Every structure is written in C-alpha cells, then in structure tokens.
Amino acid sequence: MPLESITQPKKILIVDDEEPVRRTLIRLLGKIQTECRIASNAGEARRILREEAFHLILCDILMPGESGLELAGYIRSEYPETALIMVTGVDDPDVVEKALELGAYGYIVKPFKVSEVIINISSVLRRQRLEAENRIYQKNLEKMVADRTLKLHSALNGVIQAIGRTVESRDSYTAGHQRRSAELARSIARKLGLAEDRVEGIHMAGMIHDLGKLSVPAEILSKPAQLTGIEFDLIKAHPKVGYNILKEIDFPWPLAIVILQHHERINGSGYPNGLRGEETLLEARILAVADVVEAMASHRPYRPAVGIQKALEEISNNKGLLYDPEAVMACLKLFYEDQFRFSNE
Numbered sequence: 001m002p003l004e005s006i007t008q009p010k011k012i013l014i015v016d017d018e019e020p021v022r023r024t025l026i027r028l029l030g031k032i033q034t035e036c037r038i039a040s041n042a043g044e045a046r047r048i049l050r051e052e053a054f055h056l057i058l059c060d061i062l063m064p065g066e067s068g069l070e071l072a073g074y075i076r077s078e079y080p081e082t083a084l085i086m087v088t089g090v091d092d093p094d095v096v097e098k099a100l101e102l103g104a105y106g107y108i109v110k111p112f113k114v115s116e117v118i119i120n121i122s123s124v125l126r127r128q129r130l131e132a133e134n135r136i137y138q139k140n141l142e143k144m145v146a147d148r149t150l151k152l153h154s155a156l157n158g159v160i161q162a163i164g165r166t167v168e169s170r171d172s173y174t175a176g177h178q179r180r181s182a183e184l185a186r187s188i189a190r191k192l193g194l195a196e197d198r199v200e201g202i203h204m205a206g207m208i209h210d211l212g213k214l215s216v217p218a219e220i221l222s223k224p225a226q227l228t229g230i231e232f233d234l235i236k237a238h239p240k241v242g243y244n245i246l247k248e249i250d251f252p253w254p255l256a257i258v259i260l261q262h263h264e265r266i267n268g269s270g271y272p273n274g275l276r277g278e279e280t281l282l283e284a285r286i287l288a289v290a291d292v293v294e295a296m297a298s299h300r301p302y303r304p305a306v307g308i309q310k311a312l313e314e315i316s317n318n319k320g321l322l323y324d325p326e327a328v329m330a331c332l333k334l335f336y337e338d339q340f341r342f343s344n345e
C-alpha cells in the first residue's frame with residue numbers, strides 16, 4: 001500500500017522483545033495522534049510489514065534471532081518510504097553510526113525520557129511527511145517535463161515538415177524528394193546501427209536538406225532543359241544558403257552542417273567545400289547516398305526517371321570514391337534484401 005494513501009493518525013510499528021518497553025512506548029505514543037502495532041522480534045515485524053504500510057518503525061537493536069540492525073537494512077531496501085528510529089540500550093557511537101548508515105532517521109537510548117521520545121518521533125514524522133510531499137512534487141515535475149518535451153518535439157517535427165513543404169511548393173518536380181530521401185537516409189542510418197536519436201536527426205535533416213533552393217528562381221528549378229553554367233552555379237549555392245538560414249538555430253542535432261555537407265563527395269569532388277571522406281559528418285555522407293538514389297529514381301524536369309536499378313549501380317560503382325562505402329552497402333542491402341521501396345504519398 002503506498003504510504004501517501006495512509007490517512008491520519010500516523011501508523012507506527014514498535015519492534016522490541018521486552019514487554020515493559022513496548023508498553024511504555026505505547027503509553028507515550030498515546031500522547032500524540034498515532035495508531036500502533038507491536039512485534040516482539042524481527043520475523044514478526046517482517047510479517048506485519050508485508051500486510052500493512054507504516055509511517056514509522058521504532059526498532060530495538062538487541063533482540064533474540066535477527067538483530068535490529070539487520071532488520072533496519074531490510075526495511076531500508078524494501079520500504080524506503082517508511083521512517084525508522086532505533087530505540088535501544090546500546091549506547092555505542094559505532095553502533096549509532098552503523099544505524100544511521102543503514103538509513104535510521106533517529107537513535108534513542110534506553111532508559112529514555114518522555115520528552116526525548118516525543119520530540120524525536122514528532123520531528124521524524126515531520127521529516128517523513130516533507131519527504132513524501134517532495135516525492136509527489138518530483139513525480140509531478142517529471143511528468144510535466146516529459147509532457148512539455150513531447151509537445152516541443154512534435155512542434156519541431158511540424159515546423160520541419162512545414163519548411164520542407166514550403167521548399168517543395170516552388171518546385172513541383174522535386175515535390176516529395178526531401179521526404180523520400182529522408183525516409184531512405186533514416187533507414188540507412190538504422191541499418192548502420194546508429195542510436196535512434198541520431199537516426200531522428202538524420203531524418204530531420206533529410207526533410208529540409210534542399211531548403212537553400214528557396215534562393216533559386218523557380219524557372220531554373222523547373223527548367224525542362226540542360227542548365228547553363230550560371231544557372232547551375234546558382235543551384236550549387238543551395239547547401240550554403242540552407243546552412244546560413246539554419247546555422248543560428250540551436251537544434252538538438254547538427255542540421256545546418258549536415259545540410260551544408262550533403263553534396264560533398266568522398267574524393268573531394270563535391271561542393272561547396274570539396275571536403276574528403278570523414279571530413280564530413282557521417283549524417284551528411286548517409287544523406288548524400290539517399291539523396292542521389294532518390295533523385296535518380298525520380299523524374300526530373302530535364303530528364304525522365306533513370307530508375308532505381310541504375311541508381312543502385314551508380315552508388316555501387318562509386319562506393320568509396322564518391323560515396324561512403326558503409327552507407328552504400330547499407331543502402332544496397334535495404335533494396336536487395338529488405339525490399340525497401342520509396343513511399344509515394
């Protein structure tokens with residue numbers, strides 16, 4: 001039974017092998033609002049504890065059979081919300097220290113004074129109540145933080161999707177490209193065994209990786225012919241433009257850098273910075289593979305779809321040259337072994 005559900009009066013268990021001591025304690029406790037049960041040894045105490053919850057246990061140390069200190073250890077581990085005071089004839093600092101180490105809240109030496117017992121018990125019960133209130137507060141706080149985190153996360157997801165749709169609304173031919181690349185990049189990342197949080201970051205980056213195309217005139221994006229050098233240079237600026245838009249935002253993932261690097265290639269032939277191999281983030285190398293495969297598999301203004309077969313040949317032929325070898329292997333396995341297919345909605 002949870003302790004918080006016990007109403008007044010406070011429930012106290014007295015564990016002592018001496019009948020006169022038990023009687024005296026019951027008489028003293030009658031002066032404060034309590035409800036007492038008694039146990040004459042540790043075994044009986046354990047049995048009663050299995051049946052009922054208590055606010056406080058007053059426990060002797062020297063008893064026949066299991067000692068009060070052993071019982072104290074058991075109470076601490078099994079009933080952490082129950083307060084414990086040792087009531088004993090053993091006036092030895094080492095034993096006191098041991099009892100406090102085991103989690104006793106107080107230590108009363110027999111023969112005890114009435115006021116000493118009442119003060120000890122009252123202050124322990126107050127401390128115990130405050131701790132219970134604290135636990136409830138902590139639990140509520142944790143739930144509030146978890147709820148708020150979930151909401152923020154879902155809002156972030158929504159904002160990313162909205163940005164993705166904005167980019168694609170100007171360029172009907174590549175509509176869906178970011179979402180499908182993001183799905184493939186996420187599957188590659190999972191196949192490589194990355195942590196789920198990192199996988200999610202890759203998916204987010206994929207959803208908006210062509211954000212910088214907002215700066216490219218729509219006529220160029222959907223031009224149904226080969227692009228001129230100047231037009232191509234404008235398109236090639238999109239990773240940097242996307243990076244500049246996002247770089248000041250403190251996302252939980254390196255989205256701006258992944259977007260900056262998604263056209264870099266392993267041999268340094270990519271853009272904008274001609275980075276090589278592991279100079280780019282693994283996230284960007286994964287996204288590069290997913291981006292190329294999706295782009296080749298889909299229709300473009302200046303050419304019909306090349307097809308998934310050719311796309312897989314392209315990454316396979318250039319594995320380790322243009323594309324990260326492990327990301328390529330994971331991608332090939334997804335298509336050939338796991339029957340990965342792009343969704344069309």
Ligand SMILES: [Fe+2]
Nearest residue numbers: 209210262263
């Ligand atoms: Fe791109």
